[in-house]
Amino acid sequence: MNQSSIVPETDERAALREAVTGLVGRYGHDYFVARARAHEEPTALWKELGANGFLGVHLPERYGGGGGTLGDFSVVVEAASAAGCPLLMTVISPAICGTILARHASDEMNRRWLTGIADGSTKMAFAITEPDAGSNSHEITTTAHRDDSTQHADRGWRLSGTKYWTSGVDEADAILVVARSGTAATGGKRRPLSLFVVPTDAPGLSYQPIDAALVQPEQQFTVWFDDVLLGPEALIGDDGNGLRQVFSGLNPERITAASISNGISLYALEKAATYANQRAVWKGVPIGAHQGVAHPLAEAYIGVAxxxxxxxxxxxxxxxxxxxxxxxxxxxxxxxxxSLRALDQAMQTHGGNGLSLEYGLADLWFLARMLKTAPVSREMVLNFVAQHSLGLPSSY
Ligand SMILES: Cc1cc2nc3c(=O)[nH]c(=O)nc-3n(C[C@H](O)[C@H](O)[C@H](O)COP(=O)(O)OP(=O)(O)OC[C@H]3O[C@@H](n4cnc5c(N)ncnc54)[C@H](O)[C@@H]3O)c2cc1C
Structure with missing residues (x-):
């Protein structure tokens, strides 16, 4: 199956896709599943992707990136996923955190963090969701107060609160935390949001894994910030400007999450087409000759295209x-x-083998299913389209 035929690609993009496919293909889906089952980071793969400039292809050259576009990085994410390694951390560290830092952080902060994100030597998790603030991030209560223990003009912050479902905290060097800032708000309004980079070894930070059904290297965590002392340099950009800043990371999040789903689809359909060409259960005719098998796969392919x-x-x-x-x-x-349709049909094409872990499809089910809920749920997308595209009133 030709991955690039539907989407027009420049020669450079096609070469990028080919290079990533080749690199990730050497690891393959078995490597991904082995790391996932052991709850281990895919360190060797991540390092090689970073060393070859793929993780920072869209980040500024000034900080070690490739100076390319998010479109380039989407190709990296999709190709890795299509080669059997859908890496959720690509969405989080280089796409969300990398984009926010590149756009809003100081030169000093970017030298400290963005260079490592670009070459893969540093990972950053992203924490916005809270136990009582998932779809509705206006309810966030994690708060950073100015540190009153010093009267120095360059005071730092004290961060307290709980984040939920934060991916990859155990493998990250820092977390980009969305919090309310301590600056008093007027008129009964909530305190504004600010963004902070919090090192994962900061005293007062603790975390516990959530027992999730997904088979993927990145685990999810509940994270507690118990009066975590941060220096003034932890604040990204301006105090109180977090809402605008975080928005710059949300479209890259949605686009690269789509690329993971699309990669899973390509991976599943490739396997299904191969199997349907080889498996024969009636008079030596491959099952792919039966339209009951071929048409649903063709329909899934159209949806993916x-x-x-x-x-x-x-x-x-x-x-x-x-x-x-x-x-x-x-x-x-x-x-x-x-991707749910494509993966489901690929499993159906494999008959009983669709459920066998040996065939490398069933273990992707919960990851593909998760992308219907996170990073933004299906319903919140429908709300967006209803309100912004169709001009319908908001129900909330
Ligand atoms: C595997 C995984 C990894 C994750 N990684 C991260 C991460 O790294 N960082 C992070 O910050 N978060 C992360 N999340 C959290 C994820 O972004 C949230 O789960 C998601 O945004 C939904 O929020 P919620 O779980 O609180 O659901 P809720 O907000 O409680 O919603 C529950 C259900 O109600 C629906 N609903 C809610 N409000 C409305 C409405 N107004 N109209 C219609 N339907 C509505 C929702 O769509 C959903 O189906 C992760 C989640 C998972 C499962």
Whole structure:
């Protein structure tokens, strides 16, 4: 199956896809599953992706990145996923955190953190969700107060609160935390949001894994910040400007999450087409000759082609500096649904073997299913489209 035929790609993009496919293909899905089952980081793969410039392909050259676009990075994420290694951490560290830092952090902070994110030597987790604030991030209560233990003008912060479902904390060097800042708000309004980079070894920070069904190297955690003392340098950009800043990471999050889903689809359909060409249970005729097998696979392929085009369009808009919110939301929605259909049909094509772990499909089920709920749920995308695309009233 030709991965790039539907989405028009420059020679450079096609070469990038080929290089990532070759590199990740040497590790393959068995490597991914072995790391996942052992709850181990895919360190060798991550390091090699970083050393070859793939993790920072979209980040500024000034900080060791490739100076390319999010469209380039989406190709990296999709190709890795299509080669059997859907790495959730690519969405979190280089896509969300990398983009936010590149756009809003100081030169000093970017030298400290972004260079490592670009070459893969540093990982950053992202914590916005809280036990009582998932879809509705206006309810966030994690708060950073100015540190009153010193009157120095350059005071730091004390961070307290709980984050939930934070991915990859155990393998990350730091967490980009969305918190309310201690600056008093007027008129009964909530305190504004600010963004902080919190090293994972900071005293007062603790975390516990959530027992999740997903087979993937990254685990999810509940994270507690118990009066964590942070220096003034922990604040990204301006105090109270966190809402605007975090938004710059949300479209890259949706676009690269779509790329993971699309990669899973390509991986599953490739396996299904191979199997359907080889498996014969009636008079030596391959099962793929039966339209009951071929048509659902063809229909799944059409859904995936549409989702991939939408993701490419969303990345194109983002890279052009245009409003990419509608396209990014639609891309994420379409890709998650299409990958569940493609994976389900690939499993169905394999008959009983679809459920056998040996065939490398069933273990992807919960990861593909998760992308219907996170990083933004299907319903919140529908709310966005209803309100912003159709002009319908909000119910909340
Ligand atoms: C594997 C995994 C990894 C994750 N990684 C991270 C991470 O690294 N960092 C992070 O911050 N978060 C992470 N999350 C959290 C994820 O972003 C949230 O689970 C997601 O945003 C949904 O929030 P919630 O779970 O609180 O659901 P809720 O907000 O409680 O919603 C429950 C259900 O109600 C629906 N719903 C809620 N409000 C409305 C409405 N107004 N209209 C219609 N339907 C509505 C939702 O769509 C959902 O189906 C992760 C989650 C998972 C499962």
């Amino acid at each position: 549409q989702a991939r085009l939408m993701a490419a369009r969303a990345a194109e808009l983002f890279d052009a500096g245009a409003d990419a919110a509608e396209a990014s939301n639609i891309a994420k929605f379409a890709a998650a649904d299409a």
